Amino acid sequence: MNTATAKNNSGSFALIGVLAFAMVISVMNSTMFNVALPVLRQEFELSSSQVSWVVTAYIIVYAIGSVTYGKLADKFGLKNLITFGLICFAVGSLVGMFATGFGMIIAGRVFQSIGASVIPASSMLIPIRYVSTEQRGRALGITSAGMALGTAIGPIVAGFLLGFASWRFLFAISLLVLIALPFFRRYLKTEPSIPGKADLPGGVLLAATIALLLLSITGRSWGYAAATLAAFLLFVWRIRRANQPFVDPGIFRIGKYTMGLIIGCMVLTLNLCVPYLIPQLLSSVNGLNSLQTGMVMFPGAVVAALLGLVGGRIADAKGNIFLFAWAFALQLAGYIVLFSYIGMGSWPIALLLIVVNTGLTFAQITLANTVSRTLSGPQTGVGMGIYMMSSFIAGAVGTSVLGLVLDGRSGDGGTFGSIFGFFAIWIAAAAVLYFVTFGRKAATKVWA
Template identity: 40%
Template sequence: MTTIARDLNAEHSLTQSEKKKIIFLICSVLLFSVMNGTMFMIAIPDIAASFSLLPSQVSWVVTGYIILYAIGALMYGKLADIYPLKTILTIGLCLFATGSIAGFFAPNFLMVVFARMIQATGAASIIALVFIVPSRYFPEEKGRVLGIVSSTMAFASGIGPVIGGLIAGALNWQFLFLISAFVLLTIPFFGRFLPKEEKQEGKVDLLGALLIAIAVAALILFITLFVWWYIIISFVFFGLFTWRIFHSDNPFIRPDMFRNAPYRTTIFAGFLAIMTMFGMMFMLPLLLSEVNDLNTLFIGLTLFPGAMAAAFTGRFAGSLADQRGGKQVAYIAMALMIAGFLLLSTFIGSPAWVISLVVIISYMAFPFLQTATASLISAVLPRNEIGVGMGIYNLFNFMSGAFGSAVIGKVLDYESGVRLNPISAADGHAAIYSNVFIGLAVLTILNVSYFYLSFKRIKV
């Protein structure tokens, strides 16, 4: 087993064989983590039927998971700056597997929700650490590894609904829990192949962690449920957290991180970009169901080519990030997003196979976007702050995804008698989908302009 000091270049301490094993392991558990979320989205109607639940009740299967997943990504990122990754990941995988086994045997809905929340506390360690591993263990080829990670996420997002639909249909939705329990098999291999690290000086501000956790939980509840008193709670606790980080000797997040202009720009531009991407992903199943009249399985199959295209382009995005830098990859990502949104706006109302081809362009933007933002963050932050920096990045990703889905869900409730895209084939209710895609394209144009003008003044 390789032993490294945190301040050394870990890449030169690992053999090529060890590097390949680490990449394979982190992608394996990432596959389970991402699939776990997408599979259960498909199973929501079956869970509701099993326990005779209203939509507002069964939504806690997703909402409870998202809240702890988002908070956990931030917490694990902070812990990774102090504790060895091997220790953190082992604890996270054990929690993930425990929640999976508990969910399989859950006798009632309350236990299902509880099991999902345990799953989330463990799965969050995976999403947090897979973006830290490339910067810590592969500093000279982190773009390539980040590209592989992004490809795995895209592949899992595409295959998850298909596998979830098949398993829930052929067996039972509870067997979806059992699939995730297989992460237990990876723990001995992580213990063997991850480098042994030394614990660093420092401690976690528990009060600060509690304040930010409550603030984030209330904000996500507001975004998903639109209950106004949640936003009041969120503002109060964000205010208390802000006071805490300026008055604590060892704050949970150092205030000067947000004075780092490249980091601040990347986080904000990434927030807007992920918001539009998740908005698109939320909208496409609704579009294919309402306009093309497809069932769940065929919706998954229609979107599958886009996810596979994204998986195959991830490696290219990573290599390009190593050669040209994260900024150039970000420009490519946003160009693909603009082109994809405009084409989707134009071809709404066409046969499903046409939508399947067009959506490939938008989906290909995802690995470019993930690789670019993660590469930029690791480049502009000191090594001892990359963990919490990535944690904040992941937290903003989850909030932007929830916000984008919630806002677009409200917009789709309205009818539109005007087509903003004059060459669109959409008519009737389909016109609102066309108009929303035009709006996403305009927002992306504004975002890329902000990103360009901000970095024009920054040397990175």
């Protein structure tokens, strides 16, 4: 490796490190406020449905933003978009921190989400644009580790702040993301804007489809479901007729990309379902309180974050299919044991979560790496944005379905066991699809 190449790699991975830090803050910002909902409900005298908008509003905008930034990155450049996003994130944090009413809290969360959603889009695009194919697994491993670490420490930080201070400090913590801004400005290249008009009607219809879908799920409303279908059909009609559509329908004619999208939705759904299910299991079956639950879940998230760094290097050295085989095996083993011994103690569950969370992290690295290689040129930004958005929405659907299944039966260990049994079948089906679709190509080893 010559001096110029080594210097370029050093700069690229410095940028990846900054991105991982921003990912930690972004993910913490999402998980911290779940812990704060009971406090906000009591202070502002709200119903459960009203206070849930602190999370719901964030989810809706986050899902829309992940694909929108992916599309705009092809036109305006990542440096400008990340600058805008992080400033917007900080503005939302200030609005929430000094909120005098619940409406201002919601406004702060919306502004936070408008800004924060640039980070997941960037977590896909920066490794693709700034890191060589041979080292992309390592880069994705670092960003995945940031996501896992944010997931691990978010609830613990929130519990500490709510115990000794105020919910306002949750917004203050989010201001730390500004530390990353000068480093992004330093390491990101200045890219010229690409002329052309943005398909605003297409973007609005896509946003409406996503918002209505999530509202139909969270509100369990057939009316919203019908409106979702209508908005989606109008969106399809629009992108098939626009000269420069918001989403080029031709991207779905790339067979491997479309299959990667489907497999990604199947596998990454569990990234939200497992963290949603485990606290309810520990509370209902094991009788743990919130602090004890956090302590049981913490080791698995931290170890998964550290092993994510190793997983990226494995993908580079051994190939995607090798890492996915480990991701599949670890998850399958964990779900089968949880299915078979649902009444086990809390610390055996903590050990199993190390296995399962590592499998989830490996799967995340593999799928992002695999799907990114099916795209090229101007398809990359919006294609990876759609990948992130679809996986996120699939997870939201999955957690909603789990909520319906657990309603009235949350204390029934047999119900939890059946769910883990279904998870085992689900991941096995996804693995078969992955090996059939990508087995030959992904099996090729890529050596640095």
